[in-house]
Amino acid sequence: MTRKLRVDAVLVQALIAGALSFSHLHDLAEAAGQTGWKAWAYPVSVDLLLVAAWRRMSAHADNRAAWLWFTIALAASLGANIATAGLLDLSDVPDWLRILVAAWPALAFLGGTLLAHAPQPDLAPEPVQEPRTVLDREPLTADAPPAPEPATDIAPEATPAPEPALPAAPTGIPAPPVPVALVDHARKVADDxxxxxxxxxxTDTLRARLGVPVTVADAIAAQLT
Structure with missing residues (x-):
């Protein structure tokens, strides 16, 4: 009940303030030479600009353009209230005030257009969460231990086949005949x-010095011993 009365009181206060401001704007516009329906259009224009700027500020608090036009409309409303409070002779309105009142429609139209067609800030899209796949598993109980995972068949590594052994050199091959002159020369080389x-x-040195095959060098070495 208390909350309802407080809300109603706020609405009544807003209606009273709006009506007084509306009346002051009308009186100032009429004193500045705007008669008839034109004098009533000025307070509507000021209030609409206030509402449009306030809605844009509510959606985006850091919008500087909305704050600018809200300040302009508020200054127009407060200026009319102060001017009609006895500080200004409404029977003799100065020329600069007549110019401001006459220029207000164009200024209000510019502000309303800019507020209505201002680009909206881009909002970052929320990341889309991919559905998580739930694996079908049997529930584990406290009595039964978890089932062991199936062992994978791993093929044993293939051992390389042993390379075939080279056949042994045949033994018992008779030594080739060595000339006597070659043996004498080999003896001199050995003595030197x-x-x-x-x-x-x-044998290797002897073969290298004589320039003969291995079998001949072996035969010569056998005769030198």
Missing amino acids: HRARTGTPID
Whole structure:
């Protein structure tokens, strides 16, 4: 009940303030030379601009254009209230005030058009949440342990097949015949190697010095021992 009475009192107060402001704007417009229906159109224009600017500020508090036109309309309303309070002789309105009253329709039309067609700020779209897939699983009870996951069959790694062994060199091949002159030359080479190094010559060195195949070098080495 208390809330209802408080709301009604606010509405009554708003109606009284609106009616007084409406009347003051009408009187000022009529004193400035706007007679007939034109004098009644001025308070309607001021109040409509106030409402349009207030609605835009309510939707976007940081809209500077809405604040500007709200201030202009409020200044027009307050100026009319103060001017008609006895501070201004309504029978002799100054020329600058007549100019302001005559220019108000164009100014109000400009403000209303800008407020009505101002671009709306882009609102970031909310991210769309993808539906989460729920896996069908059997409920686990306190008595039964969870079922083990099925083991995946993993193929054992294939071991590389052993490479076939190379056949062994045949044994028992008779040594090739070595000329006597080649043996004598090889003996001199071996003696020279022993004199220089103090060690007997090996088969590889002998083969390299004589320039003969391995089998011939082996046969010569066998005759030198």
